[in-house]
Amino acid sequence: MLLITDRLDESRELARRLGVWGPCRVVPLERDGDETGTPSAIIVSDVDLAHRGTVEAMRTVLARHRHKETPFLCLLRDMTARSTIQAQAIGASEILPTNTATSVLVKTIDQLLREGTEPVRGTAAFTRAHLATAAVSLADMLESASAGKPIALSAVEASVEAIDQAAGASDIGDWLQVVWSYDDLTYQHCMLVAGLAASFAHQLGFSSEDRRLVTRAAVLHDIGKSRIPLEILHKPGALDEAEQAVVRTHPAIGHAMLLAQGGFSPEVLAAVRSHHEYLDGSGYPDGLGDGQIPDLVRMITICDIYAALIERRSYKPPMMPEQAYDILVLMGTKLDSALVRVFEQVVQKTVQAA
Ligand SMILES: [Fe+2]
Numbered sequence: 001m002l003l004i005t006d007r008l009d010e011s012r013e014l015a016r017r018l019g020v021w022g023p024c025r026v027v028p029l030e031r032d033g034d035e036t037g038t039p040s041a042i043i044v045s046d047v048d049l050a051h052r053g054t055v056e057a058m059r060t061v062l063a064r065h066r067h068k069e070t071p072f073l074c075l076l077r078d079m080t081a082r083s084t085i086q087a088q089a090i091g092a093s094e095i096l097p098t099n100t101a102t103s104v105l106v107k108t109i110d111q112l113l114r115e116g117t118e119p120v121r122g123t124a125a126f127t128r129a130h131l132a133t134a135a136v137s138l139a140d141m142l143e144s145a146s147a148g149k150p151i152a153l154s155a156v157e158a159s160v161e162a163i164d165q166a167a168g169a170s171d172i173g174d175w176l177q178v179v180w181s182y183d184d185l186t187y188q189h190c191m192l193v194a195g196l197a198a199s200f201a202h203q204l205g206f207s208s209e210d211r212r213l214v215t216r217a218a219v220l221h222d223i224g225k226s227r228i229p230l231e232i233l234h235k236p237g238a239l240d241e242a243e244q245a246v247v248r249t250h251p252a253i254g255h256a257m258l259l260a261q262g263g264f265s266p267e268v269l270a271a272v273r274s275h276h277e278y279l280d281g282s283g284y285p286d287g288l289g290d291g292q293i294p295d296l297v298r299m300i301t302i303c304d305i306y307a308a309l310i311e312r313r314s315y316k317p318p319m320m321p322e323q324a325y326d327i328l329v330l331m332g333t334k335l336d337s338a339l340v341r342v343f344e345q346v347v348q349k350t351v352q353a354a
């Protein structure tokens with residue numbers, strides 16, 4: 001095994017942990033000589049990919065040491081969308097946080113070697129790989145949306161496919177663990193709602209077409225937030241009245257964005273506009289009542305509220321799943337009680353992860 005690092009001192013501990021799998025040769029990123037040495041079965045990197053220069057240096061080192069089929073496990077100190085995208089761009093077979101437990105690292109390395117670069121369905125590595133794909137696509141979407149450009153439908157579909165696969169194949173607990181390691185709140189929230197919605201649709205026994213519709217609506221539900229100033233969106237603590245009013249414009253903004261672009265189904269448009277509506281008419285932006293809110297929207301609303309409650313923020317500890325579920329129940333006639341009951345099964349799957 002070859003470990004490429006840009007922090008030789010701290011990587012010693014990592015090399016020691018990787019040594020559980022087998023012999024590990026450490027190569028410093030900046031002082032990599034020209035010699036190619038014996039080919040390694042697998043390449044692992046512990047490099048900060050947030051800087052362009054480092055990414056370029058990584059490309060050079062990989063070109064020298066990586067053969068076509070050699071799996072490449074990219075370890076990241078921060079699982080931000082930017083770093084994840086860079087890792088994908090330099091051809092990572094698998095991406096994990098650097099502080100991943102040794103047992104998981106070793107298991108992942110074994111899998112990569114056994115299966116080539118395809119992670120095994122139903123494993124945490126499979127979930128992580130799909131989540132990375134979804135994150136990259138979501139980054140595309142949010143970036144174009146905030147720049148006022150059309151959202152690439154191919155990016156939407158890539159993330160829907162990845163999330164549906166992961167939610168169907170593995171425990172939602174794995175999903176949550178990975179989602180929580182992302183530090184961008186908008187990604188974290190969209191991924192969480194989408195994972196929960198996909199799992200909810202599986203729980204309800206939906207056809208694959210309907211599952212995708214639900215997941216697509218969940219991925220896009222807060223797309224309007226891409227136009228809300230970050231200082232409001234990411235403000236630690238409570239928002240004042242004026243700020244709240246700004247945030248509350250996101251459903252209508254998102255709806256207008258998708259409508260102007262065209263190509264989105266009525267169900268998706270309804271979810272984007274109406275996911276903050278309540279059955280008793282007390283929601284926004286239109287104050288819709290029971291008969292005016294489609295089932296799919298009701299599902300997204302439940303996932304959205306639950307996700308917000310269990311989300312991890314720097315300034316507040318996450319709420320426990322059971323406690324968050326109790327809040328859904330206490331919301332009574334605002335939510336669809338039959339759906340809330342089914343959702344309990346999804347919640348059960350998140351209990352272990354908390
Ligand atoms: Fe929202």
Ligand SMILES: [Fe+2]
Pocket residue numbers: 189193221222304
């Ligand atoms: Fe939301």
